[in-house]
Amino acid sequence: MSTLRDLAEEHTALRPADIDHLHRIAGDWQLLSDLSFADLLLWVPVDGDGTFLCVAQVRPTTAPTAYLDDQVGRIVGGAEVAHLEVAHRQGRIWREGDPVWYGDVPARHEAIPVRLRTGDGEAGEVIAVVGRDTNLSTARTPSQLELNYLTTADDLAQMIADGTFPPPRHPGETTSAPRVGDGLVRLDANGKVTYASPNAQSAYRRLGYASHLVGEDLAKLHRRLAGDPLEGTDAGNAVLAALRGEAPPRREIDARGATMLTRALPLMPAGVPIGALVLVRDITEVRRRDRALITKDATIREIHHRVKNNLQTVAALLRLQARRVAMPEARVALEESVRRVASIALVHETLSMSSDEAVEFDGIVDRVASAATEVAATEVSVGMRRRGTFGVLPAEIATSLVMVLNELLLNAVEHGFPPADEEAAAPAPADAPRPEAEATAPRPEVVVTAHRARKQLHVSVTDNGRGLPEQFDAERGGNLGLQIVRALVTGELRGTIDLRNSAGGGTEAAIVVPLARGTTDRLTGRAGPP
Ligand SMILES: Nc1ncnc2c1ncn2[C@@H]1O[C@H](COP(=O)(O)OP(=O)(O)O)[C@@H](O)[C@H]1O
Numbered sequence: 001m002s003t004l005r006d007l008a009e010e011h012t013a014l015r016p017a018d019i020d021h022l023h024r025i026a027g028d029w030q031l032l033s034d035l036s037f038a039d040l041l042l043w044v045p046v047d048g049d050g051t052f053l054c055v056a057q058v059r060p061t062t063a064p065t066a067y068l069d070d071q072v073g074r075i076v077g078g079a080e081v082a083h084l085e086v087a088h089r090q091g092r093i094w095r096e097g098d099p100v101w102y103g104d105v106p107a108r109h110e111a112i113p114v115r116l117r118t119g120d121g122e123a124g125e126v127i128a129v130v131g132r133d134t135n136l137s138t139a140r141t142p143s144q145l146e147l148n149y150l151t152t153a154d155d156l157a158q159m160i161a162d163g164t165f166p167p168p169r170h171p172g173e174t175t176s177a178p179r180v181g182d183g184l185v186r187l188d189a190n191g192k193v194t195y196a197s198p199n200a201q202s203a204y205r206r207l208g209y210a211s212h213l214v215g216e217d218l219a220k221l222h223r224r225l226a227g228d229p230l231e232g233t234d235a236g237n238a239v240l241a242a243l244r245g246e247a248p249p250r251r252e253i254d255a256r257g258a259t260m261l262t263r264a265l266p267l268m269p270a271g272v273p274i275g276a277l278v279l280v281r282d283i284t285e286v287r288r289r290d291r292a293l294i295t296k297d298a299t300i301r302e303i304h305h306r307v308k309n310n311l312q313t314v315a316a317l318l319r320l321q322a323r324r325v326a327m328p329e330a331r332v333a334l335e336e337s338v339r340r341v342a343s344i345a346l347v348h349e350t351l352s353m354s355s356d357e358a359v360e361f362d363g364i365v366d367r368v369a370s371a372a373t374e375v376a377a378t379e380v381s382v383g384m385r386r387r388g389t390f391g392v393l394p395a396e397i398a399t400s401l402v403m404v405l406n407e408l409l410l411n412a413v414e415h416g417f418p419p420a421d422e423e424a425a426a427p428a429p430a431d432a433p434r435p436e437a438e439a440t441a442p443r444p445e446v447v448v449t450a451h452r453a454r455k456q457l458h459v460s461v462t463d464n465g466r467g468l469p470e471q472f473d474a475e476r477g478g479n480l481g482l483q484i485v486r487a488l489v490t491g492e493l494r495g496t497i498d499l500r501n502s503a504g505g506g507t508e509a510a511i512v513v514p515l516a517r518g519t520t521d522r523l524t525g526r527a528g529p530p
């Protein structure tokens with residue numbers, strides 16, 4: 001299925017600005033279709049051969065369609081498009097002619113030229129034609145509502161021909177605009193209501209206004225309903241702006257627990273401001289659901305906050321215990337546990353402040369790194385640096401990765417740069433540097449690097465310390481720390497780890513973690529089978 005842009009670029013000489021304008025029309029013309037009780041087809045002249053190509057179509061939600069088949073992509077010439085040709089060449093709305101028949105369906109054809117105003121507001125050229133085709137099979141004497149709709153439709157059609165409809169878009173409007181069927185109010189040039197559809201009347205009733213709207217000054221009414229008669233509410237000002245010929249953004253009015261979305265559009269056929277059209281929609285239920293979602297988000301954040309608090313409590317208890325045990329080995333083990341638990345708490349602390357289940361990881365790494373340097377004996381001051389960025393990581397990766405980095409960073413500080421007395425105690429090789437030579441040795445440093453490439457996260461932790469012990473089994477060797485690291489990297493993270501002596505002396509741990517977890521279960525956050 002080709003898009004409007006594809007079709008126009010392939011078959012016509014329209015410029016990008018023209019095509020943008022056609023997109024704006026197609027974004028806003030449901031309104032015209034509904035008010036007209038008619039199908040709208042957007043026709044563009046095919047380059048040079050007198051035929052027209054249909055690039056977009058919309059059906060009315062208020063009446064039966066004249067076209068059961070999709071018309072987009074059709075190229076038509078000859079008598080069938082003679083009315084489009086007139087509108088295009090003469091730049092005026094064409095509405096003469098007898099009904100035409102599509103199979104069993106009698107239809108009335110109209111053609112509205114689409115003009116794009118120039119940058120300085122001059123009426124520009126006609127770039128396309130909107131075909132307005134009404135299915136006449138159910139036509140009957142129009143009701144009050146229908147007459148009002150049709151009058152307004154004609155005003156908007158003229159504004160398409162003038163180049164003043166659709167109005168400019170307001171960025172960031174997410175809730176879909178109110179439609180004709182949601183509720184429609186028409187105002188005269190003085191801002192008095194001349195017509196209100198039954199649904200509009202009901203929407204205002206929910207806000208607490210029970211009388212008839214006809215004759216009311218709508219801007220004043222909006223202010224009254226919003227309980228702010230002096231200041232002037234946004235919704236009141238929007239009505240006034242539309243009466244001045246501007247196209248204000250949509251506004252909401254809250255009153256008596258109900259919420260109504262309003263969209264005010266200027267009516268100024270042939271450049272004459274004759275009033276405004278105000279579409280209203282009762283969005284009380286939508287807003288209620290929004291609020292429920294916001295509460296759910298807040299609840300999840302609160303849970304992360306409590307998990308963090310609980311983990312910190314566990315860490316504090318272990319720390320107390322560590323101070324009480326006499327056996328050095330037991331104390332070291334408990335202190336390591338304190339740090340492991342604290343590193344997980346960091347992730348939950350970050351999650352409790354973020355709006356989704358993902359964390360900006362660099363900040364976490366930097367905190368784990370600075371905690372690791374504090375472990376080093378006071379006489380060895382180890383510098384920490386991070387190169388590159390981890391970016392935003394999903395919670396399930398972040399939790400495992402922070403534990404891995406915690407172990408590697410601690411090892412680098414603890415084993416790469418042992419305190420002098422420990423080093424002296426160790427059976428040093430005969431050619432080991434003498435202590436006095438240390439002044440010229442490179443400054444002890446640990447570097448964490450991170451970069452993303454091809455949906456993988458590459459991480460390394462490198463120190464310039466004394467390197468891995470001789471005959472160290474990089475695949476299997478080590479104690480609990482490296483066991484945790486390998487289990488998390490190859491298990492939870494589905495990645496790889498390579499532990500080796502680095503080129504410049506010291507130790508390097510290189511980790512690769514896949515980031516695209518296609519089978520992640522949104523509910524549990526756990527990766528399913530690959
Ligand atoms: N960056 C490093 N520099 C030197 N040796 C290291 C380094 N990382 C790990 N090692 C060696 O690997 C061993 C195992 O580490 P690990 O499994 O974390 O246990 P632990 O830290 O409790 O000794 C360490 O005792 C040390 O000999």
Ligand SMILES: [Mg+2]
Nearest residue numbers: 407411481482
């Ligand atoms: Mg260790």
